[in-house]
Amino acid sequence: MTSGIMPICSAVLATAMAFSVSPSAYADDMGGLWPVKDSAVVSAHEAGLDGSGVKVGMYDFQVVSDYPGLSDAKVKYQVGSFVDVENDGPAKCVLDDGDLQAAVTSKESGGYSSHGTAMLTWLVGNGKSWDGSQGITGLVPKADVLFITGGRGNVLESNDPCQGMVGQNADKDIDAMVDWGARVINMSNIGAVGDYGYDGMLDALRHGVIIVSGRSNDKETDALVNGSSTDVMTGDPRFWNSFPGVIRNNEVGPDGQIAGISDVADANVNILSPGDQVLRPSDNSTHISVDTGGTSTGSAVLSGYLALVVQKWPDATGNQILQSLVRNTKGNDSGEAKLDPGHKRGYGQVDVARLLTVDPTQYPDVNPILEAQVTAASKLSDDRSKWYAQDCSTNPDGVGDVLDDSLPVPCQAGEIGREYERQKAAWKKVEQCRSDGGSDCMRYSATATADKAGGRTVLPGTG
Known part of the structure; x- marks a missing residue:
């Protein structure tokens, strides 16, 4: 089984068009920025919590590096690891127009954004966009990000795979981010770990590095394809987004309801995170709209929230922060982790306010997921x-x-x-x-x- 990366934003252009609004329509209330406008996040930013000193890893599709919203972000771009599937040796990812590059400019690519670009802005965006209207404001704009490029593609077009029998080795890239010192790793995509071992994933588990991912935005759950389980939360180590200990989110809108595109029972979903009715840049124009961002956006937003928590509670381990995450969800005042017996909402919706006020060092250094x-x-x-x-x-x-x-x-x-x-x-x-x-x-x-x-x-x- 070779590794393959797939974005988990909405893949339907018709859906995107249905929710599109003009820049002026959202510039007044910035409803598409509701995950960042959360009062607890605003207070955290006013108090100086901005991700400074926190290292975040991101594994995604190639970024358009000159996107205005990333002009002052602290990002190191790096090409991912690939393997010749016939002999399991290292390989390059060669595309139709040459070797895969760590990042690309809009002039080089002919595109204005990408899946990876949009996800990155939720972490370190400065609020700018191509046409001068409101763009995505990052949750941790001063964080250091190691962005590892696992391929080229976006949500509206088919992925641009490497030529020949070349597969991704995402596990090795996870290991690189752990060695770099990442406290949180965002993987807003789904894919197979592959046949190359679990060393990187295990390294992250051992060092308490938080990995955030999502599920397919599809009402039909295919356990074999999506690494899912409809009856009990067991994980599935063959897929990085369902690997045991990984946070697997489903997206919710401002009303706390699961987005219609992914309203489905899936026992391996363990948390709900903001991702519906959010700002979303267009890949093929300078336009930006309010749309469903999928569990991709839910992953990026949750990664930003957790990076704020890492900065707020520097003595807490990643496992203790995860303990706080599952014990302090919205509406759960028990202090204990409670799974939804209907397998839809996991432990509940992330409550960033409580994560920033409840000291996680009181909890066990054991990954609760x-x-x-x-x-x-x-x-x-x-x-x-x-x-x-x-x-x-x-x-x-x-x-x-x-x-x-x-x-x-x-x-x-x-x-x-x-x-x-x-x-x-x-x-x-x-x-x-x-x-x-x-x-x-x-x-x-x-x-x-x-x-x-x-x-x-x-x-x-x-x-």
């Missing part, structure tokens, strides 16, 4: 119960899928289960240290001891 998915899988009666308990030394061929035995879950998925056990055991050690009156007990946490895990998870006290 990883915990829920591994635990749920272990209780099932089908092959999913074996996914995260595998050992490559005894089961090198992986475990068959409940839908298609020709696409087995690789044996390395056992490392996912062992990583959860490591996080859980490490937190028990932190709690014991605190109970004994110790100091600096967080040095025993899973995040603090991540590098000791090396390439294979070793449980504390086992050597």
Whole structure:
């Protein structure tokens, strides 16, 4: 199974046209900027929270680098990793007009924006657009971004794939972002991790790096294609957007309702995020409209919110921030994570106000989504119960899928289960240290001891 990237914005031009408005119509109230106009975000910006010092990784389609909204953004562009699928060796992505470039200008591409461009502006945009009207204002305009280009394409046109038998190695690019120091990684797209291993994804899990992605904007859920599950939140390690521990959002509008284009049961959706009725630049003109942005925009907005939280609570680990995310959703005042039994709303809609006021360091340094998915899988009666308990030394061929035995879950998925056990055991050690009156007990946490895990998870006290 080779890797492939697909945007998760709305792919229907007719839908985009139906919601288009003139620049003057939205310039007055800027309704399409409602995720940024949230009172908690406005207050955070006024208090000096702007992403300064926070590193955010982004994996997406090629950016139009001279887009006005990115003129003062701190972005490092880098071409992604590719593999010759016939020999598993490194390869270049060669397009019809030459090697894939990390970014491209509007003159070179003939386009004015792209999927990657729009997503990037939700993080570090300055509010400008081509025609001088209101553009997207970024949630963390001063953050440092490492943008890794996984291909060329946009939401209205078919992707421009590499010529020949060349596949993406997104897992390696995740590893590069973790090594760079990213605290949050945005992947506003869906795709297969591929046959090249889970080292990068596991590296992110071990170091508490938050990965945000989404689901297909489609009312018809195909578990095989979309890495979904309609009955229980188990994750699916073959796809980066459903990899255990990854935040998988569904988009909502200003009224908190799930967008009509993706109103579907999907148990692997675990959070709701703003993405409907938002500003959306046109790829083929200077026009910008109010439209559905899909779970792509939901991912980018959520990544921006979490980057603000990282800046607000610098001592919190990524896992603790995720704990706060799922415990403090809108309407949930219990302080505990509560999944929607109907499998539509996950843990609920992100509440950025509470994330910026509730100290996350009170929570365990255990990824709650990883915990829920591994635990749920272990209780099932089908092959999913074996996914995260595998050992490559005894089961090198992986475990068959409940839908298609020709696409087995690789044996390395056992490392996912062992990583959860490591996080859980490490937190028990932190709690014991605190109970004994110790100091600096967080040095025993899973995040603090991540590098000791090396390439294979070793449980504390086992050597």
